Amino acid sequence: MIGMECDVLVIGAGILGLSSAYHIKRENPGKNVAVIDKHGGPGQGNSAKSEGGFRNLFTSETNFLLADSTIDWFKHMEEELGHHIGLSYIGYLFLLNEEHYTGQKESWDRIRDHGGEMRVLDREELEEMIPGLVTHFGDDEEAELLGLNPVDYGVFGKKCGCIDADALTRAYEAEFLNLGGEIHYGTEAKSLTLEPEQELEIPGEPFVWQDAHITGAETTQGKIRADTTVVAAGVWSEGLLDPLGVDSFMRPKKRQLFVFKDPRLESLFNVEGFNEYGTMPLTILPKAGVLFRPERSENTIWLACADNLGRKYELEEDPQAEEGFYTESIYHILVKYFPCFEGVRPMNSWAGQYAINGYDELPVVTPAPGMIYVGAASGSGIMKCDSIARIAAALYAGREEAELYGGRRFRVADLGIHNRNVERESLIL
Numbered sequence: 292m293i294g295m296e297c298d299v300l301v302i303g304a305g306i307l308g309l310s311s312a313y314h315i316k317r318e319n320p321g322k323n324v325a326v327i328d329k330h331g332g333p334g335q336g337n338s339a340k341s342e343g344g345f346r347n348l349f350t351s352e353t354n355f356l357l358a359d360s361t362i363d364w365f366k367h368m369e370e371e372l373g374h375h376i377g378l379s380y381i382g383y384l385f386l387l388n389e390e391h392y393t394g395q396k397e398s399w400d401r402i403r404d405h406g407g408e409m410r411v412l413d414r415e416e417l418e419e420m421i422p423g424l425v426t427h428f429g430d431d432e433e434a435e436l437l438g439l440n441p442v443d444y445g446v447f448g449k450k451c452g453c454i455d456a457d458a459l460t461r462a463y464e465a466e467f468l469n470l471g472g473e474i475h476y477g478t479e480a481k482s483l484t485l486e487p488e489q490e491l492e493i494p495g496e497p498f499v500w501q502d503a504h505i506t507g508a509e510t511t512q513g514k515i516r517a518d519t520t521v522v523a524a525g526v527w528s529e530g531l532l533d534p535l536g537v538d539s540f541m542r543p544k545k546r547q548l549f550v551f552k553d554p555r556l557e558s559l560f561n562v563e564g565f566n567e568y569g570t571m572p573l574t575i576l577p578k579a580g581v582l583f584r585p586e587r588s589e590n591t592i593w594l595a596c597a598d599n600l601g602r603k604y605e606l607e608e609d610p611q612a613e614e615g616f617y618t619e620s621i622y623h624i625l626v627k628y629f630p631c632f633e634g635v636r637p638m639n640s641w642a643g644q645y646a647i648n649g650y651d652e653l654p655v656v657t658p659a660p661g662m663i664y665v666g667a668a669s670g671s672g673i674m675k676c677d678s679i680a681r682i683a684a685a686l687y688a689g690r691e692e693a694e695l696y697g698g699r700r701f702r703v704a705d706l707g708i709h710n711r712n713v714e715r716e717s718l719i720l
C-alpha cells in the first residue's frame with residue numbers, strides 16, 4: 292500500500308462511497324479505482340445502522356427524482372442482478388390530524404403532481420383497516436397533557452417500503468469488486484494531500500500564488516496518490532475537508548433505533564389492505580416524529596424518532612442508544628396510539644448519525660480541485676444512493692448531465708454548491 296497510486300481514490304466504503312465507486316468504475320473500466328475505509332468491512336459507519344426505509348413521497352421534485360429512480364434500481368438489483376437486498380414494498384403511512392393534513396395540502400398536491408402515487412384514507416377507513424389504532428382520545432387527560440393530535444387522515448405511499456441497508460451496501464461492494472475495483476479496509480485517511488500543479492520542490496509548497504489541487508491522502512497505511520479523490524466519508528467528511536478550508540455542508544446528529552420482538556405486537560403483522568404481506572406499513576405517528584415499521588424477516592418492529600429540536604449537533608465516534616429516550620419520551624406517545632405496545636420493552640437498540648444539510652435537506656455532490664465531495668445525505672442516503680452515485684460519476688466524467696436509472700436526466704450542477712438548483716424539502720423525517 293505504501294506509495295500506492297490510482298486514478299480514483301474513494302474515501303469511505305459506506306453506501307455513497309461504494310455506489311459512487313461502482314458507477315465510476317462501470318463507466319471507466321480502464322481506470323484504477325480504489326476504495327479505502329477505516330473500518331474492517333463495508334457500511335460500518337452509518338449505512339448498516341440505517342432503518343432502511345425508502346419512499347418516493349417528497350415535496351422537492353429533486354428528492355422525488357433521486358429516490359424514485361433509486362427505488363427502480365433496487366428492483367433491478369434484486370430481480371435482475373440477483374442480490375438479496377430484502378426489498379419489501381410495505382408502503383409508508385403518514386397519520387395526520389385535520390389541521391396538518393389540510394395545512395400540508397399544497398405539499399401533497401405537489402407530490403402528486405410530480406408522480407408520487409398516494410392514497411388518502413379518512414378516519415373511518417383507517418379504523419376499519421387498523422383495528423389496533425386509537426384515533427381519538429376523548430377526555431383522556433394524559434393524552435391532553437402530552438398534546439396528542441387525533442388521527443383524522445392517513446396518507447399512504449405505495450412505492451415505498453424498506454430494504455436491508457447492510458445487504459444493499461454489500462451488493463454494491465460485490466458489483467464493484469466484480470468490475471475489478473480495489474478495496475482496502477482498515478485504512479484510515481488521516482488527511483488529504485494538497486500539492487501545487489507544478490512542483491518547484493521548495494519547502495512550504497503550495498504557496499498561495501501556486502495553483503494547487505488535492506492529490507490523494509495520507510493514510511494509516513502510507514500515502515495514496517490519486518488523480519481524483521472522492522470524499523464520501525459521511526459524518527466524518529468534515530474532519531478531512533475542514534483543514535483544507537473546504538465545506539462539508541452538513542452537521543452530524545444522533546439518530547436511534549429500537550427493536551421489539553413481542554407476541555403482543557403480532558397484530559401489526561396482521562393488517563390487510565396496505566401491502567401484499569398483510570403487515571402495517573412504515574407508519575409515522577402524528578406526534579413527535581415517532582415512526583415504526585415491521586421487519587418481516589425476523590418478526591420484529593423497528594422504531595425511530597425524528598427528534599430534531601433539542602437534539603444537539605455533535606460528531607460522535609460511537610453513539611449509543613439511550614434507554615431513557617424510549618421509556619421517557621417515545622413510549623407514552625406510542626402506547627396511546629397503539630396500545631399493543633403496553634409494557635413492551637426493546638430487545639435491542641443502536642444509534643448512528645445523520646449527516647444533515649440543514650439548509651435544504653438535500654444531498655451534495657460538488658467538486659473542488661482534484662476532488663469530488665459526495666455527502667450530506669440528510670438521513671436519506673440509502674433511498675437515493677444510486678442516483679447520487681450516478682451524478683458523482685457524471686461529475687467525474689465532466690458531463691453536464693447524469694442519466695439516472697430508467698433514463699431520466701439530471702443536471703449535475705443542481706446538486707453542487709455554486710449553481711445549486713434544488714427545492715427545499717418539507718416532508719422531513
Ligand SMILES: Cc1cc2nc3c(=O)[nH]c(=O)nc-3n(C[C@H](O)[C@H](O)[C@H](O)COP(=O)(O)OP(=O)(O)OC[C@H]3O[C@@H](n4cnc5c(N)ncnc54)[C@H](O)[C@@H]3O)c2cc1C
Binds near residue numbers: 547
Ligand atoms: C439510525 C439511522 C436510521 C436511518 N434510516 C434511514 C432510512 O430509513 N432510509 C435512508 O435512506 N437513510 C437512512 N439513514 C441515513 C443513511 O444511513 C445515511 O444517509 C447513509 O448511510 C449515508 O451514507 P454515507 O456513505 O454517506 O455514510 P457512511 O455509511 O457513514 O459511510 C462513510 C464511511 O466512511 C468511512 N470513513 C470515515 N472517515 C474515514 C477516513 N478518514 N478514512 C477512511 N474511511 C473513513 C466510515 O468508516 C464509513 O464507512 C439512517 C441513518 C441512521 C443513523
